[in-house]
Amino acid sequence: MEKLCWPDGKSFVFTVFDDTDLAVPGNFEKVYECLRDYGLHTTKSVWPIRGSQNSKIGGATCEDPAYLAYIRELRRDGFEIGFHGATYHSSERPDIAHSLERFRELFGSYPRTMANHASSAENIYWGDARLSGIRRQAYKLLHLKRLHFYGHCEESPYFWGDLCRDRIDYVRNFITGDINTMKTYPRMPYYDPERPFVKQWFSSSEGPKVDSFVRTISEANQDRLEAEGGACIMYTHFAAGFQDTNGNLNRRFRELIKRLASKNGWFVPVATFLDYVRQQRGEHVIDSTERARMERQWIKHKIQTGGSS
Known part of the structure; x- marks a missing residue:
């Protein structure tokens, strides 16, 4: 595949999609202060509405005034606000529809990017539905107590x-475990005809907690990302250990972000980056061969590392 040239002579791309799990006022803001100080603009997801059930994982919603005020501040400062489902537990269609309208009311438009949340029943094309053919059957055999997801099932109340x-x-x-997300998944973003309720899919690099995140963005990996002219979308939860209970930011994380920011990178939110790729390459529709390759890559990563998503 033809290598992309990045805008303004930049050498590589780096961004983050931050799942909102665990995030409450006081346990994640130092991360964004660091990113803002070093000129990195990323994507912070939210839950627009408060749930009616207890949260198994924890985290604030946009109905928390202090949390919402900070999220709006991030948006004003150039961060993208994404969607992580309606709330912190499974939601049926009316609540999902309400949450999307609430998101638009709060931020001026519908969310451009999203990620499924944990075990929420309305997750779309999740669990074994992420896979096709024999790979799907193998997944089912390996997950005998598997969860079920219905966001794409028209007969379900979770549709x-x-x-x-x-x-x-x-x-x-x-x-993927590789910092260069596009090296493993070079066709992203893409449309999958077998999963028509999603306009475009994207992939990301492993880093759900602070230890895995800093491992993925190590000095050697940063240098390789730059040398390859690649693009990284990190998957993470910035409320998962990046900031301690005293409000101190993880020192290793700060060091690595400072080093990364000193390089000639393009540091933009996820949707901005994906829009650029589509503008340069046009729309891409994957075929069964490409789909099989991506599924094998993901399964291999899961087996080797126990990847969390």
């Missing part, structure tokens, strides 16, 4: 596939 297709541009799927 919202048409809303996803009509409101959201990019949905996250496969993960």
Whole structure:
């Protein structure tokens, strides 16, 4: 595949999609202060509405005034606000529709990017539905107590596939252990005809907690990303250990972000980066061969590392 040239003579791309799990006022802001100080603009997801059930994982929603005020501040400062589902537990269609309208009211438009949340029943094309053919059957055999997801199932009360297709541009799927996300998944973003309720899929690199994140963006990996002229979308939860209970930012994380920012990188939110790729290459529709290759890559990563998503 023809190598892309990045805008303004930049050598590589680096961004982050931050799942909002665990995030409450006081446990994640130092991360964004660091990113802002060094000129890195990334994507912070939210839950627009408060749930009616107890949260198993924890985290604030946009109904928390202090949390919402900070999220709006991030948006004003050039960060993208993404969608991580309606709230912190499974939601049926009316609540999902309400949450998308609430998102638009709060931020002026529907979310451009999203990621499925943990075990929420409305997750779209999740669990074994991420895979095809024999790989799907193998996944089922390996997950005998597997969860079920219904966001794409039109007969289900959890169905919202048409809303996803009509409101959201990019949905996250496969993960890689390589910092150069596009090296493993060079066709992203892409449309999958077998999964028509998603406009475009994107992938990301492993880093759900601070230890795995800093491992992926190590000095050697940064240098390789730059040398390859690659593009990285990190998958993470910035409320998962990046900032301690005293409000101190992880020192290793700060060091690596400072080093990364000193390089000639293009540091933009996820949707901005994916829009650029589409503008340069045009729309890409994957075929069965490409789909099989990506699925094998993801399964291999899961087996080797126990990847969390």
